[in-house]
């Protein structure tokens with residue numbers, strides 16, 4: 001009601017809006033058109049396709065209340081720049097609300113202001129190129145466990161849900177960076193990771209029927225408390241060990257060693273007197289890092305291998321490049337990477353493949369922000385000021401990434417976009433490629449993720465073939481059997497049905 005009157009008072013463009021249901025009916029209509037299990041975060045994009053007038057504006061007001069917040073969906077790069085880069089608007093209050101049961105609003109992803117700035121500068125050195133390269137031996141060690149598993153699938157011929165195996169790999173890798181430890185999610189299982197996954201499944205993303213069922217579950221608060229207790233118990237020994245050894249100079253700068261160092265720099269208190277409130281915040285930071293650093297990378301691994309299966313010509317180019325840069329024998333390739341991690345940066349076509357995959361299937365659909373008093377947004381062409389009120393501002397990169405105004409043949413897999421020279425029609429427009437978001441709240445882990453993906457993919461593609469197994473007569477998204485869904489137990493977008501795949505040993509010609 002308020003939304004409707006505000007929008008009409010200012011003469012703003014409004015999609016067909018029901019007095020009672022807001023935009024829920026048009027959302028239901030696009031979902032019914034299929035695929036029905038499409039990720040909820042892509043629904044604004046599908047609505048926009050049904051209403052091409054939204055392209056003219058570069059934004060639209062969307063009222064999905066009470067399922068989710070009323071919002072302004074922004075999909076024009078010049079407008080995204082205004083609130084993500086020129087000025088970084090605060091993360092919307094929805095973020096700490098959504099992740100609160102996991103990390104109490106004090107983590108790097110959802111916090112704002114001085115608290116966020118302090119912790120970002122504590123963690124920044126951990127994501128320098130040099131420090132990321134120091135994790136390469138650990139990445140190789142964890143990859144070899146993954147490889148053995150994949151080879152066993154190739155021998156047994158069973159179809160496996162690749163997403164869950166790739167997630168165990170990525171959590172074991174990010175465990176090295178966050179806690180400086182092996183988490184063994186791929187082998188014996190890991191209490192911290194299991195509790196993290198159970199906690200993610202309890203988070204409330206929206207007030208859809210699934211969300212309401214979670215909210216009304218009387219044992220949810222107890223489970224949340226128990227999972228947090230398990231994670232804290234699991235993480236605490238690493239913190240205490242870090243405090244004991246905080247003078248140690250050698251080795252990688254892990255998230256926990258950086259956090260401990262900053263604490264020790266500020267406090268001269270004797271051991272044993274460490275502030276419990278600080279420990280709680282540090283534990284929450286580490287939980288969020290483990291979360292942010294695992295399923296984003298695993299989902300990208302799944303989509304890259306699947307897309308390359310459907311594009312054998314591109315796969316051949318990737319493999320020729322790997323042979324040239326790392327050699328065709330995987331043992332020697334691993335030795336070369338361990339000796340000279342910079343070699344991974346020479347895999348330029350593979351990097352283009354990863355970027356093109358992130359364009360089509362980025363695991364994060366966008367960033368949600370909130371304007372403070374006096375903050376404005378202007379239309380990119382007319383310069384008119386848009387009323388923001390207290391609406392959520394959604395920088396919808398998933399929509400921008402498939403906008404034909406900026407990306408020729410937007411639904412096609414064309415890695416050459418990212419090797420094209422300026423002036424080439426394929427060359428990406430400024431500020432249009434934002435899977436890691438841009439500006440000061442961009443992804444702190446992006447270089448870590450790219451290094452990990454280059455390493456794991458180059459070695460896996462040397463030895464193995466991956467074939468996604470989806471029924472050809474099943475639902476399709478822009479003609480493809482590949483698309484993203486919102487599994488009830490996850491919070492980011494994941495490959496449909498966990499990406500069922502057949503793995504086989506590569507047959508060389």
Ligand code: HEM
Nearest residue numbers: 108109292293296297364367435436437441443444445449
């Ligand atoms: C393909 C992999 C990844 C993608 C696509 C991705 C994407 C993103 C995006 C879009 C954001 C902004 C979110 C927002 O505005 O709400 C973000 C933030 C963040 N990401 Fe990633 N991410 C990836 C991997 C990682 C990894 C490996 C880490 C490792 C720790 C990580 C840690 C974080 C953190 C801590 C933030 C919050 C940064 C801040 O606000 O200061 N991410 N990521």
